[in-house]
Amino acid sequence: MQRIGKYTLQLDPPAYIRGSGSFAGKKEGEGPLKDYFDATHDDTTLGEESWEKAESKLQTEAVKTAIQKAHLKPADIQYIFAGDLLNQCISSTYGLRDLDIPFLGQYGACSTMAQGMGMASVFVSGGAAENAVAVTSSHFCSAERQFRFPLEYGGQRTPTAQWTATAAGAVVMGKQPGAISVREVTFGRMTDLGVSDANNMGAAMAPAAVRTLTDYFTDTGATPQDFDLILTGDLGYVGSSLLREIMRKAGWDIETNHNDCGLMIYNRKEQDVHAGGSGCGCSGSVVCGYILKQMAQGILKDVLFTATGALMSPTALQQGESIVGIAHAVHLHLET
Amino acid sequence: MQRIGKYTLQLDPPAYIRGSGSFAGKKEGEGPLKDYFDATHDDTTLGEESWEKAESKLQTEAVKTAIQKAHLKPADIQYIFAGDLLNQCISSTYGLRDLDIPFLGQYGACSTMAQGMGMASVFVSGGAAENAVAVTSSHFCSAERQFRFPLEYGGQRTPTAQWTATAAGAVVMGKQPGAISVREVTFGRMTDLGVSDANNMGAAMAPAAVRTLTDYFTDTGATPQDFDLILTGDLGYVGSSLLREIMRKAGWDIETNHNDCGLMIYNRKEQDVHAGGSGCGCSGSVVCGYILKQMAQGILKDVLFTATGALMSPTALQQGESIVGIAHAVHLHLET
Incomplete structure (x- = not known):
């Protein structure tokens, strides 16, 4: 690993992507990228009791799929870098607690995927891990009620407002060379x-x-x-x-x-x-x-x-x- | 850097502590460690408009002091690992935004000091940084109203309850050997x-x-x-x-x-x-x-x-x- 310029890390050896998982909700499944998710859910609760728990489940799915596609098991992963928008990052905690992988909570709001991917890459390139996972999620309903208004209120959205995606993405970064x-x-x-x-x-x-x-x-x-x-x-x-x-x-x-x-x-x-x-x-x-x-x-x-x-x-x-x-x-x- | 056993990283070269800062509130300043803080504040708002802003200020003080004691400037620090208990880790964001140091938000609840210190050490040992800061904070009043009850409610505390410290700690980890x-x-x-x-x-x-x-x-x-x-x-x-x-x-x-x-x-x-x-x-x-x-x-x-x-x-x-x-x-x- 080498620092170039003032702010950039050149990863030598690089870290390689060994597997990834991508899951989303109904609205995302009706959008232009519908064929690229591993699966989409028509039920925004994913069969769970709350939107927060549904969001956790999206993380679980994304990570398990990423690890599976990497032909690895959770025990082969040394660290998981995870974060989300909910207070105290609970989607990550409850979505990943059963994996028994050392857990490093990240908070970068919507930058979390790049932060976690960068972090996992630095750990792999620097020799701290053979494999590390980065994952993040969001859910329209859990985010709206936490950050803005209860959905039942039916508030008007402003033209500049963005729509919080119901989705999760996970990636396994590893030392073993890949594409x-x-x-x-x-x-x-x-x-x-x-x-x-x-x-x-x-x-x-x-x-x-x-x-x-x-x-x-x-x-x-x-x-x-x-x-x-x-x-x-x-x-x-x-x-x-x-x-x-x-x-x-x-x-x-x-x-x-x-x-x-x-x-x-x-x-x-x-x-x-x-x-x-x-x-x-x-x-x-x-x-x-x-x-x-x-x-x-x-x-x-x-x-x-x-x-x-x-x-x-x-x-x-x-x-x-x-x-x-x-x-x-x-x-x-x-x-x- | 070398992995030993299943979960431990041996840092070779090690990362060294170059400076640290420790600030606290009134109650902590009346406790047995009063002489070991860099300063304590009798006013729990630290002259700010809210407890949240006061907590941010504790982080600012701790980091500035740690960097100063390390005989460094903010520009000498490559990364700052920071986190806290407040929703979306706002004590860290607002306390550190003016430092112009690449910022990596951490969420480990009360484990954040060790998480950040470990992270900064891994980055230094692995060659990703010459110097990196880890910092965290909490504030009794901001935590109580967010996690439990408004202070004005005057709720009774249970015997097993702990008292959230009004305090912050920061450390500069560096490559240059020290004590x-x-x-x-x-x-x-x-x-x-x-x-x-x-x-x-x-x-x-x-x-x-x-x-x-x-x-x-x-x-x-x-x-x-x-x-x-x-x-x-x-x-x-x-x-x-x-x-x-x-x-x-x-x-x-x-x-x-x-x-x-x-x-x-x-x-x-x-x-x-x-x-x-x-x-x-x-x-x-x-x-x-x-x-x-x-x-x-x-x-x-x-x-x-x-x-x-x-x-x-x-x-x-x-x-x-x-x-x-x-x-x-x-x-x-x-x-x-």
């Missing part, structure tokens, strides 16, 4: 430009994505054109437009090869999701489902996955605080 | 024996401490007698009694050299704290204040710091869930 590797990781700094509208997370997170992307390009000497896809998650429509504009003004053109998990998971025009998808499980399920499958088929070779998070709580906003953004970047590379 | 090192780290597995009383966290966490301690001893071949102090945090009186009893039955005698941060931070008989202290900031401030100072003076040479966490939320308990315990162990060694 897809993580080559570099850039963990981000917190960025706060004063946005305090919880219904406009995209605007709060875009500046953090700009920062981490420019850190990555500056550190590595790479340019946006070196990537088939610069993939943020989940800025949605408002945040993505902001990101592209600020990047262009800063001299980095990502117009042609940028996309955002929040814009990919739903059909924005037909599915009434306003500015697009969000939630840890959005980028988690898109990357661990669609993206890795596209890479495995050779359609994508180099993807700069940059997940963004809005670090805030209803309590903080009620006390007049702004929303702090963060973004972590992971370079996914298809080995030739 | 105190982290030699091994054992990250724990989740343990759930079905305890569901939020006023008896000690009982929920003790089995997790047993597991991580026995993992550590089994992996390394060390015995409890190799340590001047086996330090849990924060099991309090009930959990500590349970821990010692289970360990004795399992053939590991820790009677003479075990202590618990929750039993050390207050005078239990005179300060009306029932079963003792708790909260991330309890073990954080005790280790980063008292313990490291005792080590620097040569009074303690080998300390097995094993912080325990209760992974749960009020929502989970209301839905009938039990409290999941976790414990992470870090071997602190005074170099000769």
Whole structure:
């Protein structure tokens, strides 16, 4: 492992993706990526007694599938990096407690998939683990009632609001060489430009994505054109437009090869999701489902996955605080 | 870095403690460790508008002091591992956002100090960082109103309840050799024996401490007698009694050299704290204040710091869930 520039880790040896799992709910199963999830659930409770328990179950499914696809058993995994949006990260705790794998809770809000993937990659590359799992989830219903309003209230959503995806994604990172590797990781700094509208997370997170992307390009000497896809998650429509504009003004053109998990998971025009998808499980399920499958088929070779998070709580906003953004970047590379 | 046994990382090269900071509130400043904090605050709001903001300020103070004592600047720190008990870890976010250091949010409940210290040590030992900070905090008032009752309600506390410490601890781990090192780290597995009383966290966490301690001893071949102090945090009186009893039955005698941060931070008989202290900031401030100072003076040479966490939320308990315990162990060694 080697530090390059101010903020980037070059993983040598790289960490390889050995398996992944991606599960989602009904609405996601009606969207454009429906064929790329391992399974979708028509019942948003997944047969559980609460939405929180349903979200936990999504994590369990994602991790078990990822480990299975890696042809491993839970005992072969040294660490699991997991986190979610719920208070005290309970989806992770209750979803993973039976696995008996050393557990390292992560909190990066919607950046959790990239944070956990980066963390697992650093542990594998540095010799701390042979295999490590990263997983995250979100659930529309558990998130709405915790962060905004009870669903029964039937509140109107603003045009800038994003739709929290009911989904989970998990990945097994390992030392044993495979088709897809993580080559570099850039963990981000917190960025706060004063946005305090919880219904406009995209605007709060875009500046953090700009920062981490420019850190990555500056550190590595790479340019946006070196990537088939610069993939943020989940800025949605408002945040993505902001990101592209600020990047262009800063001299980095990502117009042609940028996309955002929040814009990919739903059909924005037909599915009434306003500015697009969000939630840890959005980028988690898109990357661990669609993206890795596209890479495995050779359609994508180099993807700069940059997940963004809005670090805030209803309590903080009620006390007049702004929303702090963060973004972590992971370079996914298809080995030739 | 090398894996020994099933669960332990031997850090070679070790990571060294370069500086630490420890701040606390009024009640802690009236306790037996009062002279070991860098400062204590008589005003529980620290001059801020809310207890949550006060808690953030404790983290700011602890980190700035730790970096200063290490004779470093924030720009010399590559990563900051931080977490706390508040929903979405807002004490960490708002306390650290201005530092401009890549931020990796951790969630380990009251085990966060050991988790972050272990994480920072792994990153330093593995070459991912020259210096990394670990920090955590808790605040009696912000925790009570979030987890239990509004303070104004004046609810009676049960005899097994612990008192959330108003405190923060931070440490700078670095590559440059110093007097105190982290030699091994054992990250724990989740343990759930079905305890569901939020006023008896000690009982929920003790089995997790047993597991991580026995993992550590089994992996390394060390015995409890190799340590001047086996330090849990924060099991309090009930959990500590349970821990010692289970360990004795399992053939590991820790009677003479075990202590618990929750039993050390207050005078239990005179300060009306029932079963003792708790909260991330309890073990954080005790280790980063008292313990490291005792080590620097040569009074303690080998300390097995094993912080325990209760992974749960009020929502989970209301839905009938039990409290999941976790414990992470870090071997602190005074170099000769």
